[in-house]
Amino acid sequence: MSNKIASPSLPISLAVIALGTAFAILFLGAENEYLIGSLLVFVTLAVVASSKFNILNRMYATFAVHEVLMQAAIVVATLLLVAWFYDDHFSLLMITAAMVYAIAAIGLNIQFGYAGVLNFAGAAFLGIGCYTSAVLGQYTNLPSMLILCLGGLVAAVIGTILILPVLRTSGHYAALVTIAFSILFKTFLEVNDVLGGPQGLNVKPTVLFGWNFNTNIEIRDEFEASFYLCYALLALFLLALAFIFTRRLERSWIGLSMDSIRLDETASACYGLNIALWKSVAFTFGNFLIGVAGAMYGQMLGYVAPSNFTFGDSLILVSIVLLGGIGNPWGVITAASIVILLPEKFQIIQEYRFLLYGIVVIFILLYRPKGLLPRQLRNYLPGGMKA
Amino acid sequence: MNRSSDLLLDCQGLTRHFGGLVALDGLDLQVREGEILGLIGPNGSGKTTMFNVVTGIYGAHGGRVEFDGNDLTNATAQQVYRSGIVRTFQRSRMCLELSVFDNIMVGNHRRLNHGLWFNLFKRGAFADQYKKNYAEAHELIEIFDPPLAERLDFPVDTFPMIDRRRIEICRALISHPKLLLLDEPSAGMTHDETMQLMDDILTVRKRLSGLTIIIIEHEMGVIERITDHCVVLNFGRKICEGTFKKVSTDSNVQEAYLGVE
Numbered sequence: 087m088s089n090k091i092a093s094p095s096l097p098i099s100l101a102v103i104a105l106g107t108a109f110a111i112l113f114l115g116a117e118n119e120y121l122i123g124s125l126l127v128f129v130t131l132a133v134v135a136s137s138k139f140n141i142l143n144r145m146y147a148t149f150a151v152h153e154v155l156m157q158a159a160i161v162v163a164t165l166l167l168v169a170w171f172y173d174d175h176f177s178l179l180m181i182t183a184a185m186v187y188a189i190a191a192i193g194l195n196i197q198f199g200y201a202g203v204l205n206f207a208g209a210a211f212l213g214i215g216c217y218t219s220a221v222l223g224q225y226t227n228l229p230s231m232l233i234l235c236l237g238g239l240v241a242a243v244i245g246t247i248l249i250l251p252v253l254r255t256s257g258h259y260a261a262l263v264t265i266a267f268s269i270l271f272k273t274f275l276e277v278n279d280v281l282g283g284p285q286g287l288n289v290k291p292t293v294l295f296g297w298n299f300n301t302n303i304e305i306r307d308e309f310e311a312s313f314y315l316c317y318a319l320l321a322l323f324l325l326a327l328a329f330i331f332t333r334r335l336e337r338s339w340i341g342l343s344m345d346s347i348r349l350d351e352t353a354s355a356c357y358g359l360n361i362a363l364w365k366s367v368a369f370t371f372g373n374f375l376i377g378v379a380g381a382m383y384g385q386m387l388g389y390v391a392p393s394n395f396t397f398g399d400s401l402i403l404v405s406i407v408l409l410g411g412i413g414n415p416w417g418v419i420t421a422a423s424i425v426i427l428l429p430e431k432f433q434i435i436q437e438y439r440f441l442l443y444g445i446v447v448i449f450i451l452l453y454r455p456k457g458l459l460p461r462q463l464r465n466y467l468p469g470g471m472k473a
Numbered sequence: 474m475n476r477s478s479d480l481l482l483d484c485q486g487l488t489r490h491f492g493g494l495v496a497l498d499g500l501d502l503q504v505r506e507g508e509i510l511g512l513i514g515p516n517g518s519g520k521t522t523m524f525n526v527v528t529g530i531y532g533a534h535g536g537r538v539e540f541d542g543n544d545l546t547n548a549t550a551q552q553v554y555r556s557g558i559v560r561t562f563q564r565s566r567m568c569l570e571l572s573v574f575d576n577i578m579v580g581n582h583r584r585l586n587h588g589l590w591f592n593l594f595k596r597g598a599f600a601d602q603y604k605k606n607y608a609e610a611h612e613l614i615e616i617f618d619p620p621l622a623e624r625l626d627f628p629v630d631t632f633p634m635i636d637r638r639r640i641e642i643c644r645a646l647i648s649h650p651k652l653l654l655l656d657e658p659s660a661g662m663t664h665d666e667t668m669q670l671m672d673d674i675l676t677v678r679k680r681l682s683g684l685t686i687i688i689i690e691h692e693m694g695v696i697e698r699i700t701d702h703c704v705v706l707n708f709g710r711k712i713c714e715g716t717f718k719k720v721s722t723d724s725n726v727q728e729a730y731l732g733v734e
Contacts, residue, residue: 331593334592334593334594334596335592335593338592338593338599339578339582339585339586339587339592340587340589340592342571342575342578342579343579343582343587345568345571345575346568346571346575346579349568349569349570349571350566350567350568352530352566353562353566353567353568353579354579355529355530355549355550355551356528356529356530356550356553356554356559356560357554357559357579357580357582357644358550358551358554358555358582358583359551359579359582360551367589463571463572463575463626463628464571464572464575466599466600466603467600467603
């Protein structure tokens with residue numbers, strides 16, 4: 087939790103957000119690898135330059151004072167980005183996938199970043215959400231939004247069978263329990279015919295107020311937008327909800343209890359904190375968010391198969407939290423964008439994706455153990471309010 | 474001397490072993506309300522184990538613990554805290570990356586509302602509770618060190634040892650406990666710092682009338698200065714009891730510390 091003194095500056099912070107948006111538009115729109123390569127060189131230089139001018143700390147300071155305004159600016163920037171690519175299927179799919187992973191990583195962050203519960207089965211819970219979406223869509227007529235909630239609930243409920251072994255073990259052993267679950271889950275799906283076996287299942291698209299999300303938006307013959315636009319807006323909405331949820335959780339006595347348990351279980355117990363309770367709550371909330379993300383992802387992709395939810399995918403989720411900054415939802419969102427978008431645009435590294443993630447995690451742990459955007463001290467009240 | 478009338482903590486025959494090692498061997502210990510009891514003895518004589526058994530970190534293998542009329546034998550650490558016993562640790566156990574206020578609030582757990590609905594959705598009421606507790610933490614730490622009270626929003630790892638001890642004692646006292654267990658508060662501090670901290674503790678005690686303290690300490694100057702009564706342990710047994718003056722001249726105590734000639 088860095089605490090360097092820096093003066094807030096609204097113009098600089100808004101300019102950084104604007105530049106970031108412009109960069110994202112250029113990056114997502116870039117067609118050839120040379121352009122993408124030079125953009126990456128540019129962003130590296132920009133990051134080095136901004137650290138020279140203490141830009142990051144000034145942005146943190148600005149967030150502390152103008153929190154609502156800054157958050158609104160980022161939402162507007164995302165809307166602009168989505169609007170820019172209104173008819174580009176691929177870019178919208180990428181943006182939405184990044185947001186879905188960000189929701190899941192926020193869930194993982196509650197478990198791992200707050201309460202210190204390791205979960206290497208993130209992809210399995212994402213899969214549970216997806217499969218819930220597929221099965222409920224096929225056999226029932228429930229509204230899509232309810233299915234999203236149920237996807238989260240089913241993930242949370244199935245997660246409870248892991249709570250006991252996770253609570254009774256600690257550290258590496260708890261991690262092993264979740265790794266085992268992740269492998270069991272994939273194997274179960276592959277041999278289970280009811281859930282489609284290795285081929286998987288089709289998932290019905292999202293329907294809201296009678297509008298099927300899988301239809302392109304056409305206004306007369308002049309205007310046509312990609313159907314992914316709806317999914318992108320839905321993902322943004324869900325991400326905003328997940329963000330508000332995790333922020334309120336962090337800025338409460340519950341968030342404090344979770345932090346205390348992560349940092350020192352014995353001292354926490356001596357001050358009456360119920361360690362098992364708060365770990366279970368964090369684990370369940372986290373799985374719920376991951377499940378909702380999975381249910382939405384399934385509806386967007388239209389199909390679900392076991393091979394999407396391997397142990398490797400769980401590692402990607404964990405590396406997002408490590409890269410972004412353990413405990414900081416903004417960091418997690420930034421990291422999700424990097425981890426999802428970079429390999430898709432930079433096809434050369436697509437094959438070596440996992441190798442790259444491995445290297446990134448090692449570098450982060452060595453040189454920036456608190457992540458790209460380290461978590462700040464807790465502010466119980468939003469931006470600028472003092473006790 | 475009537476020692477049973479206003480007993481706060483009463484341990485009878487407390488026993489605890491670790492494998493073949495007997496750390497506590499039928500220890501009887503009584504603490505009266507409002508007194509400061511010094512718990513002394515050579516290294517490994519069972520002082521910290523006694524704290525750990527009373528606070529529920531270790532279970533007892535025999536004996537009884539009664540506190541304020543309630544049976545706390547083999548109670549969990551959480552039950553012990555709720556009944557009004559708090560402690561500090563020999564190796565100061567703070568959440569170093571959290572702020573001073575956060576750390577103090579961990580100690581206030583039993584007086585804070587941990588309901589999900591309250592914390593997530595009733596943010597206005599939460600803000601009120603936060604402000605009230607912030608003021609209270611400020612007031613408490615001001616007794617120790619006024620400059621420290623102005624730095625409640627700094628992470629604990631930016632403070633020297635004496636301030637960390639002060640913060641740790643504030644964490645223990647914020648919930649208005651009845652009994653405070655201090656495990657070697659002078660560890661890691663200079664002689665002058667220790668004396669300063671003891672003055673602070675005596676000042677706070679005057680403000681919080683009725684606070685009872687058990688202190689484990691190796692610095693005899695501290696024990697002499699602040700305790701009303703001392704208990705000397707050796708090999709998990711009580712070998713002597715009385716005022717510091719009395720125990721310091723006792724031949725058993727001298728033998729335990731220095732060996733027999």
